[in-house]
């Protein structure tokens with residue numbers, strides 16, 4: 001049995017009661033920490049809280065050669081942990097299908113996700129979001145402009161854009177870096193950079209930071225420690241504007 005368990009957004013208090021029961025009863029517990037990360041806790045604290053050893057997996061262990069997970073699930077109960085909801089902005093549908101093809105029973109225990117938390121924190125209505133995109137750290141000789149083109153296509157349809165920010169081993173993209181990269185991408189693609197942004201830090205913590213404003217203003221704003229995420233809003237509905245004025249300093 002392979003159960004995908006969402007950990008929620010920030011710390012150990014975000015897992016559901018069902019999720020906690022599943023982990024505590026599991027024969028093996030795996031953690032995928034490369035698509036998202038709970039910044040309010042760490043692996044030793046998780047192991048103490050769950051009373052289980054937690055095996056941390058890299059992208060290759062999940063997406064290329066998931067034999068270790070599938071072998072464990074073929075003979076016992078496996079809990080596969082992911083930050084946020086396990087099936088939102090991850091590739092884990094593939095692992096579930098591989099397990100099913102191998103005759104392994106699967107299930108999902110959902111959790112709070114950054115994709116819904118941004119709506120609550122920003123007041124931007126969830127049905128007005130278009131396609132999401134991710135801003136990667138630029139690498140030598142590699143500077144894609146696809147993210148800003150996705151944002152521009154959404155704006156043309158008057159839709160908001162959720163912009164995920166890159167996570168690498170111990171490096172987390174900040175709102176200011178993401179805006180600077182989007183502006184550079186816009187220049188390279190020959191399109192207007194977005195006029196308005198909403199930056200969000202540490203959703204799910206007791207003190208999330210939410211600020212709306214121009215790129216110039218948000219690049220100067222201190223959002224504090226990671227994780228950060230960005231939204232490029234479309235034309236604001238009056239209620240969305242009022243909410244951003246009340247809760248995001250617009």
Ligand SMILES: C[S@@+](CC[C@H](N)C(=O)[O-])C[C@H]1O[C@@H](n2cnc3c(N)ncnc32)[C@H](O)[C@@H]1O
Pocket residue numbers: 009010035036037082083084085086087088089090112113114115163164165166167200201202203204227228229230
């Ligand atoms: C690829 S998405 C994975 C989403 C996850 N499966 C979920 O449902 O929340 C991860 C990105 O979302 C953003 N993110 C995730 N959790 C966050 C949080 N608590 N506060 C701010 N941004 C967050 C970061 O930009 C991070 O790189």
